[in-house]
Amino acid sequence: MSSILQHAIRLLAVAERQILGSRSGRSISLPTPDSICAWCHRCGAPRLGVFESENYFERLGCRKCYGVCLARDRTIRLGTYDNRWREAILAVKHGGDRALARELGTLLARQWQQTIVAHSFIADSAVVIPIPMPLARRVERGIDHAREIAVGVSKALGISMARCLEHDAGPVQAMLTRADRQSRAQRIRWKSASKWEFDARLASDRQAFETIFLVDDVLTTGSTAAQACAAIRSRLGAPQIVMLVVATT
Numbered sequence: 001m002s003s004i005l006q007h008a009i010r011l012l013a014v015a016e017r018q019i020l021g022s023r024s025g026r027s028i029s030l031p032t033p034d035s036i037c038a039w040c041h042r043c044g045a046p047r048l049g050v051f052e053s054e055n056y057f058e059r060l061g062c063r064k065c066y067g068v069c070l071a072r073d074r075t076i077r078l079g080t081y082d083n084r085w086r087e088a089i090l091a092v093k094h095g096g097d098r099a100l101a102r103e104l105g106t107l108l109a110r111q112w113q114q115t116i117v118a119h120s121f122i123a124d125s126a127v128v129i130p131i132p133m134p135l136a137r138r139v140e141r142g143i144d145h146a147r148e149i150a151v152g153v154s155k156a157l158g159i160s161m162a163r164c165l166e167h168d169a170g171p172v173q174a175m176l177t178r179a180d181r182q183s184r185a186q187r188i189r190w191k192s193a194s195k196w197e198f199d200a201r202l203a204s205d206r207q208a209f210e211t212i213f214l215v216d217d218v219l220t221t222g223s224t225a226a227q228a229c230a231a232i233r234s235r236l237g238a239p240q241i242v243m244l245v246v247a248t249t
């Protein structure tokens with residue numbers, strides 16, 4: 001088969017996914033998100049024992065993250081990467097289900113709102129930023145899943161979204177070992193000359209944004225999140241960064 005024909009077939013498949021994905025409703029029903037007591041709000045790891053007090057857990061982290069320097073300040077999640085949430089993530093990622101992605105974003109926003117009571121801050125001046133996907137992968141899949149989830153978060157919280165990060169193409173994350181993922185070079189950068197870059201509010205006062213909601217589907221080693229946090233802090237100084245993920249592994 002000629003390469004041109006193969007390319008045309010791939011483009012048709014992408015177009016079909018985009019059309020079907022935008023028109024159809026949710027392809028699967030979602031499980032109930034975890035209780036906000038189920039995980040460490042600092043790193044996102046499952047909460048291990050009831051003997052760990054609320055204060056210990058909230059302020060210093062859990063046994064996994066205590067004393068560890070994390071680029072993000074908070075981690076909000078819906079569940080762990082088991083069959084239920086995995087199915088939902090794959091339906092968005094490979095099934096192009098945009099309605100489902102928005103619903104995941106809405107659930108993440110609600111999960112965040114529930115934790116506000118437990119923490120002392122409220123996002124007065126905030127922006128939602130999706131973890132970026134390399135352009136080639138976005139074209140191939142026909143959907144930028146983190147962006148679609150971020151749209152759901154943005155609408156549910158009434159906070160604007162900015163696609164101000166970019167991601168170099170690299171090997172597919174799932175094909176890398178844990179060690180490879182941790183040793184990958186910096187691939188996420190602040191997108192120069194993005195539309196948002198010229199936002200008058202940003203130009204006049206970089207500290208205007210006190211809280212960043214960073215959105216992704218899965219949190220594994222945290223290396224991608226750390227890169228995104230570094231890119232954000234390189235441009236915006238030291239805002240509080242809240243990581244919103246559907247599931248942690």
Ligand SMILES: [Zn+2]
Nearest residue numbers: 040043062065
């Ligand atoms: Zn922790």
